[in-house]
Amino acid sequence: MAIIAAQDLVYDYPGARALDRVSFEVAAGTITALVGPNGAGKTTLLRCLAVLDRPASGRIWLDGLAVADHPRECHRKLGYLSDFYGLYDELTVRQCLIYHAAIHEISADAQPEAVARTAARMDLVGLMERRASQLSRGQRQRLAVAQAIVHDPAVLLLDEPAAGLDPEARWKLSTLIADLAKGGMTLIVSSHILSELEDYSTHVMIIRGGRLVLHKPLSEAAAEIGADEAVPQTCMRIEVAAPDAGFEKVLTGFKAATRVAVHGTSASVFIPADNPTRVALLRHCVQAGLLVTAFGEDRARVEEIYFALSQTPGAAPAPARGAAP
């Protein structure tokens, strides 16, 4: 059942159309990776879903409620973390959480329990009496996420939540997002760090130029790559023992490969989904002198799906893993 439904959303800025007849449905309990280039309309879409901005036309329903008609009721069910969030630097972590619990109508009796639960979840217990201004960047990010989930919303919208976090903090955030979804929360996560989205996303939504390019379960999205090819495609993952300058050249030299993406010592190669081609690819790699340590079929990564489906015709090949689009 769809917990979020959008129909024909149009949003204009002076000089640009940020959303152009965008329609989709998001099922409850899913994690949707919202990806697209800068200025694609991701933030505008999230702000419209969060009832912070009103689209010029089109409708949004949240858990069956039309958001334009019931903004306050929808805010009870929503958590949102913007890409450039702010904190009350003069307040302690505890005060920040109490305030956000209170403005989401959590009763005074229930506030201590909600605050304690969220603090434990976000690893903030030891920082409760510290002022927000005294927190590190990662701690501030955790507090911002804690504020967004303290009222246990049904839907959580995260806009670039991992920006500026160190690897450990990013890993913790990924774990948290997966945990929240396991608890029944529906999440839409916009991020430029595509490699991380695949760790927890169940769906991928690609938006470009204000238009929805793709919205599918991640497992099905891979099939979109090369869908225009005459033969069904599959994604093969190849690992080599050490970084090799000729790695990409060898793979692109395989004539049956329709797309190639190299990330350090691993690569994804899209080829026709038949055994003779798989065998031929492995033979091609070995004969070219690559020290292949792993070879097998894999689900396509968000990054690959994104670059395959959102890049403009004639654009450069997919950049290395982790690079911003």
Add this chain to the structure above:
Amino acid sequence: MNGNPEFRRNLWIQFSSTRVLVVSMLTGLLLFCAIALDVALTAQTKFVPEIVSYVARWLATVIVIFWAGYQAAGAVVREIRNRTWDAQRLSTLHPWSMAWGKLFGVTSLAWTMALIGGVVYAAAAAYIVYAVAESNVVPRPGIVVTLGVTFGYGIVCQATGLLVSLARLSGRPGERAGGTMAAHVVALLAIAVLAAFATWPLENEGRWYGLRLGEPALRLVTIWFFALWAIVGVYRRMRRELQMRSAPWVWLLFLTTLVFYGEGLVYGRGQPEAALLLPTAILILMLWTMTLVEAKDPLTLRQCLGWFRRREWGTAASLVPLWLVTFLAFAATVMVSIVFASVNPGLRIVRIPFLGNADALLILVAAFLYLARDVLLVQTLTLGRESNLAGVAGACILFFLYLAVPAVFIAGKQKDLLGVVLPTGQGGWMICLLPIAAEVIACIVLFAWRWRVFWRVNAAKAPAA
């Protein structure tokens, strides 16, 4: 019991030990310096109650108007700058809770100090009245009224400042916060106008619709009337910010009560022409204010027109800009006044100070044309590249048109031709109406051209449909 979380949050911030300590020390130091200076200059201590009374009263006034006024004007601006405004807009707090929590929360420390000042003033003034009978500094018109007026002005200033900063929000994402100082200056101008309004009853022995309330009472009622309306305005604008649909009925009710209140002041003074022109004058003031202050967003205007075309009246009414509502109210008021003037020939002749007699009908028609020109000019400016500066640019142009140009005419001893640049109602329709009618037509053409260009450029920039 949750109380008001927004008010509580502001109390947490305002009443930090450092702030309280600094403010208390500064206030005490100021009072001590005033007393010490007075004793040093007069070499006596018998005037201490008077100087305490005087300083405490002015301290309270300065605090509620300048300190608390500035705090209130910047309440939302600071949230936007600190990027916390979106989180507040996402809350489920009722707009009324958000409005009063913010208005009285950010000013809570200032109000505490002002109330202490008020208590000190009241105690000192009471001591002077009851204990120092020979003193010639007996407070008039009374301690309670003085404090009521002071605090009333404070609330008008604070609520107007917050209201102006809210009205300047366009609701667009990534919005840059407007200046706190600008909102505070508008609030100070508002209390200057109110002060002029509130002293009107002085000439009238405090009569309102013939009812003799007395000057102090009428002044107090006037100030608090505006204070309560300013708070209502903050609430209504907050509703809009929190995405709740708000049709402009309350604004229309405010304009109506404003006219009704103003008419009560001129009632029975034997000046029917003043009663005729006052509603138009009040609406001119409000229309200029809204045209210059309110956020200007052609996209919202087009969205509003779009919802009207789709017959979604509720959504359309919630998007309609208040300058447009005020202009329609102004047009209706002018028409009603013209009908009154037409059926009552005795109302036709109006005496204008320094200029002599004028035709009320010509004044009304000319006023409509002048305001139509002004609104079109400012709206045309919003279609330019620097639309956020349209208000300031519009104010400069209006200053030039209404003050600089007439000053040139007066300096050139061409008073008879003032009707060409001001709605004086003198010189017949050729002088009074023809030039401004031509200006209005030119402004309509200019606006229509800019509107087409604006949307053509935007359509070209938007992705192909």
